[in-house]
Amino acid sequence: MVDNDxxxxxxxxxxxxxxxxxPEPGTATDAAGSADxxxxxxxxxxxxxxxxxxxxxxxxxxxVVERGARVCxxxxxxxxxxxxxxxxxxxxxxxxxRCDLASAEDVDSACDFIDRIxxxxxxxxxxxxxxxxxxxxxxxxxxxxxxxxxxxxxxxxLTQRLLPSLTESKGHVVFLTxxxxxxxxxxxxHRAISQAGVRAFAEELRREAxxxxxxxxxxxxxxxxxxxxxxxxxxxxxxxxxxxxxDSMADQALEVTELRLRxxxxxRAERR
Numbered sequence: 001m002v003d004n005d006x007x008x009x010x011x012x013x014x015x016x017x018x019x020x021x022x023p024e025p026g027t028a029t030d031a032a033g034s035a036d037x038x039x040x041x042x043x044x045x046x047x048x049x050x051x052x053x054x055x056x057x058x059x060x061x062x063x064v065v066e067r068g069a070r071v072c073x074x075x076x077x078x079x080x081x082x083x084x085x086x087x088x089x090x091x092x093x094x095x096x097x098r099c100d101l102a103s104a105e106d107v108d109s110a111c112d113f114i115d116r117i118x119x120x121x122x123x124x125x126x127x128x129x130x131x132x133x134x135x136x137x138x139x140x141x142x143x144x145x146x147x148x149x150x151x152x153x154x155x156x157x158l159t160q161r162l163l164p165s166l167t168e169s170k171g172h173v174v175f176l177t178x179x180x181x182x183x184x185x186x187x188x189x190h191r192a193i194s195q196a197g198v199r200a201f202a203e204e205l206r207r208e209a210x211x212x213x214x215x216x217x218x219x220x221x222x223x224x225x226x227x228x229x230x231x232x233x234x235x236x237x238x239x240x241x242x243x244x245x246x247d248s249m250a251d252q253a254l255e256v257t258e259l260r261l262r263x264x265x266x267x268r269a270e271r272r
Contacts, residue, residue, distance in 0.1 A: 046071075046114075046169075047070065050127055061094070102149035121171060130147060175219065241261050
């Protein structure tokens with residue numbers, strides 16, 4: 001659940017053209033009639049995915065596109081965003097936004113862009129993050145600040161700005177959180193601290209947003225899940241993770257608040 005590009009870049013947006021997401025649902029080119037109901041449950045819905053230049057963010061983007069969603073991909077590395085978009089196919093209804101979540105100005109610009117699309121956000125997926133293994137004894141304040149800005153403050157501001165839109169759609173917010181240590185068993189103190197903040201943020205958001213009809217799901221990776229290495233396989237496992245998360249939200253009568261994903265012999269998810 002990592003966006004490994006740690007460089008700060010400028011945000012680049014353009015006016016939203018009418019054809020940004022391709023044809024409207026229900027037109028002659030709409031493929032809903034040829035797919036099963038579950039697989040196209042997101043047909044025409046607007047999804048925002050942060051960290052879309054990372055492996056898991058890209059997997060979520062691919063899964064929601066396959067289910068018929070229109071997707072805004074957010075990340076700091078424009079080349080990686082273009083690469084993600086290219087894997088989704090030339091006709092995929094996507095827009096990629098270059099945005100550093102550590103910058104309040106960038107987040108505001110991204111939200112302005114999303115507002116101009118003209119439809120409410122149905123799903124916000126927080127998949128951005130960094131890994132820079134360190135200990136409390138050796139860590140620097142600059143690195144700790146970077147984790148906080150990218151993984152806590154940026155998602156806080158983005159969610160705050162999009163909350164009216166999510167309320168209108170009775171949508172979902174998903175937080176993808178990682179383990180306290182990386183797969184090589186190196187301590188990652190700053191990430192552990194920031195991820196604790198993310199979980200606290202998610203809990204408070206759920207308390208406020210549930211009465212407004214917005215659901216909040218926290219997805220945690222066990223220490224054995226290495227989304228950037230061998231544990232992630234060839235990408236099929238990450239797609240399976242994304243599919244599991246989306247399936248858990250499909251039943252409106254059942255509210256799932258937390259999922260734990262881990263690598264096993266066949267790969268499985270623990271739900272609670």
